[in-house]
Amino acid sequence: MIDLHARRLPVVQAPMAGGPTTPELVAAVSNLGALGTLAGGYLSAEAFEEKLSATRGLTDEPFAVNLFAPEATAPDVPAAERFRERLLPLAERLGVEVPEVRVPGDDTFFEKLATLEASPVPLVTFTFGMPDHAVVKRLRAVGTAVGITVASVEDAVLAFEVEPEVLIVQGPSAGGHRANFDQAALPDQLSLDQLLARILPLARVARASIIATGGIDTPERARTLLDAGADAVALGTAFLTVHESGTRPPHREALLAGTRETVVTRAFSGRNARGLRNRFIDEFDLVAPASYPIVHFLTKSIRDASSDGPEYLNLWAGENYRSCRDETAEELLGRFAEAL
Numbered sequence: 001m002i003d004l005h006a007r008r009l010p011v012v013q014a015p016m017a018g019g020p021t022t023p024e025l026v027a028a029v030s031n032l033g034a035l036g037t038l039a040g041g042y043l044s045a046e047a048f049e050e051k052l053s054a055t056r057g058l059t060d061e062p063f064a065v066n067l068f069a070p071e072a073t074a075p076d077v078p079a080a081e082r083f084r085e086r087l088l089p090l091a092e093r094l095g096v097e098v099p100e101v102r103v104p105g106d107d108t109f110f111e112k113l114a115t116l117e118a119s120p121v122p123l124v125t126f127t128f129g130m131p132d133h134a135v136v137k138r139l140r141a142v143g144t145a146v147g148i149t150v151a152s153v154e155d156a157v158l159a160f161e162v163e164p165e166v167l168i169v170q171g172p173s174a175g176g177h178r179a180n181f182d183q184a185a186l187p188d189q190l191s192l193d194q195l196l197a198r199i200l201p202l203a204r205v206a207r208a209s210i211i212a213t214g215g216i217d218t219p220e221r222a223r224t225l226l227d228a229g230a231d232a233v234a235l236g237t238a239f240l241t242v243h244e245s246g247t248r249p250p251h252r253e254a255l256l257a258g259t260r261e262t263v264v265t266r267a268f269s270g271r272n273a274r275g276l277r278n279r280f281i282d283e284f285d286l287v288a289p290a291s292y293p294i295v296h297f298l299t300k301s302i303r304d305a306s307s308d309g310p311e312y313l314n315l316w317a318g319e320n321y322r323s324c325r326d327e328t329a330e331e332l333l334g335r336f337a338e339a340l
């Protein structure tokens with residue numbers, strides 16, 4: 001089990017699926033006294049196992065793992081079929097095929113869970129929903145604490161049903177996907193501070209620790225959230241441009257250039273996510289359905305085919321991405337260590 005207060009630094013490197021959270025990044029962060037998180041989402045069961053053991057090979061410090069919880073609501077399939085038709089002209093221009101719509105599996109959730117039972121970590125966190133009682137019981141049986149990510153007060157209340165040790169409270173400035181349990185939910189408009197103020201009293205009663213996340217880019221901002229009652233803060237976007245991360249070069253360059261605005265869109269995956277505005281978002285945002293993860297698979301060949309430029313890639317970024325620097329994890333965490 002994890003004790004967030006036992007870490008030298010109350011800073012968590014947020015999970016970021018799709019490549020950024022390499023074993024090198026996760027281990028570097030944990031070795032520096034903060035807490036790294038390995039993102040398990042989108043990985044095959046084999047790739048997940050490999051990354052887990054590679055991370056273990058690089059650190060003896062605790063680190064966390066993050067998984068996508070199985071979706072509670074079914075994706076809108078007919079809407080995904082219509083969206084597929086709209087993608088065809090662009091796919092043709094790029095010379096790639098768009099796969100047929102198929103209702104995908106559970107992101108090999110139960111295989112990954114079995115790996116984590118055989119080879120436990122102190123904390124497993126979830127996004128896009130909550131694990132059921134049986135999953136929580138299996139993790140606790142091997143000494144693993146459970147964390148659930150919430151982006152609304154309603155989801156926090158639901159999450160307390162399984163008595164998580166940790167609640168990750170994600171504010172609306174966050175980069176990447178919103179954690180909402182219901183993929184069709186409209187994004188919550190409460191700020192991170194407002195969410196914290198409402199959720200903290202509930203967490204105290206439930207004896208859950210709180211990690212605050214979303215738009216945290218300076219030690220001063222982290223201090224404010226810790227003073228407000230958070231047990232730790234998690235940074236995602238700030239780690240996207242550190243040397244140890246696996247962020248794709250055009251994504252990294254667009255973050256460091258700082259010229260684009262961030263917007264929330266369903267265009268790339270069917271779930272709301274914040275990223276840098278580009279041509280793909282301009283063309284598809286208004287017509288993208290709440291059909292996660294079907295849309296993620298429909299847009300994959302387009303994203304892969306255009307991965308040398310920024311216009312058709314998902315350039316996830318939090319609202320405060322302009323604070324990103326070309327630096328090492330040690331330099332980034334050093335600024336926080338000085339002030340916290």
Ligand SMILES: Cc1cc2nc3c(=O)[nH]c(=O)nc-3n(C[C@H](O)[C@H](O)[C@H](O)COP(=O)(O)O)c2cc1C
Pocket residue numbers: 014015016017018020039040041066126127149170173174175176177213214215216234235236237238316317318319320
């Ligand atoms: C590229 C990227 C990928 C992400 N992938 C995940 C993920 O796999 N699981 C998850 O719980 N959150 C994911 N998130 C959200 C982050 O964990 C975190 O909530 C967010 O980055 C915090 O806001 P910030 O980016 O402003 O620091 C992702 C965020 C980004 C930027």
